[in-house]
Amino acid sequence: MVPAPGGRVAEPVYRPILTSRRGELEALGHLDSAHAPLVVPVLDVSPADTGLPQVLRRLPAGLVPAVDVCALPDGPGGELARWGVPVQPVIGLTCGDGRLTAHGAACRAYARGAVVRLRPGRDRTGPDATTAAVERVWRRTGLVPEQCDLLVDAGDVCCPADLRVAEPRVRRVVDWARRHAWRTVTVAAGGMPPSLSRLPTDEPVRVDRWDWLFWRRLADLGVRYGDYGVSPAPPGGVEPGDRLPTVRYTTEDGWWIYRWSRRGGRGDERFADLCRTLVAAPHWPPAGAGFSWGDHELLRRARRGTGAGSPANWTAWSTSHHLAHVLAALTGPTDRRRGPPAPAEDRTGFTRPHRGGEHRRGR
16 A cells, blocks of 8 residues: 555545456556555456456556456356455345355455445345345355445436436435444446437537536535446446447546547548547646546547557546546545535536537436
């Protein structure tokens, strides 16, 4: 761990829920040594994510991910103690006894504790039933509450209607959580719309970061922050048939979406034009290429220093900037973390800044 100001040990402040695909993992791999201990990524693993243990060994020192293998069948592949790399198991309330026993073994092997992932939208149980479920988790894994981080995963929160449903639900869960001595409590949500295909192309379009606005509304609860990076919740990939060069660029309480389809010239030139537009925008950070590895790569493309890359690269560069931006916001002054008031509930999620007009997300 890196020292914090005053000689304290830096503690994690941010839990992004990411896929275990190349783009997100590459962004994590470029975190610097000062920022790596502040992030505990929660990696959702699918049966297609082969070779993940080898990739995790190349992550920066101090970055210990939490790994959710609930989508994997029971067996050696889902037994994290066999991976040979420090991780935290992510435990769901419906995990079977065998998997809970295996997760307990991983906790003992790596001495990192576990993340208990509670999904209020899916785990539809009352407080007493939830208490019984987590007590079963502790009994089968051999853990105690003080060894567990609670992750309250609110799922998709990317419009005012989602926020109105999610806020009271999450508040009830956090109120229940106070019955137990959790090591930490984090609330995570996904604010990126599941589809960008209806957005206009060849101009930047602003999308509200409802996940960030949602967390700010919960500031009185004192919970930590998590999100789904620059992906929707549950994590998605490139939309079928929509492989346009795309950058999702994080700012204070929104994303600027760049989707470029200009005809003529090669794909490399189209992406260079996208990047030139981005680096000339007011939301390009004063630090420029020094803000993150992703910003460095985007500036290189603006100068035609190399090719356009692939959808995995665009995700990696967008995620790298997003991680740096969130960490700067979470570790900055308190008034900056609080930010301006959340927008009125009749505000649309999409704003076209150049020609006027609005785009409402279809539900």
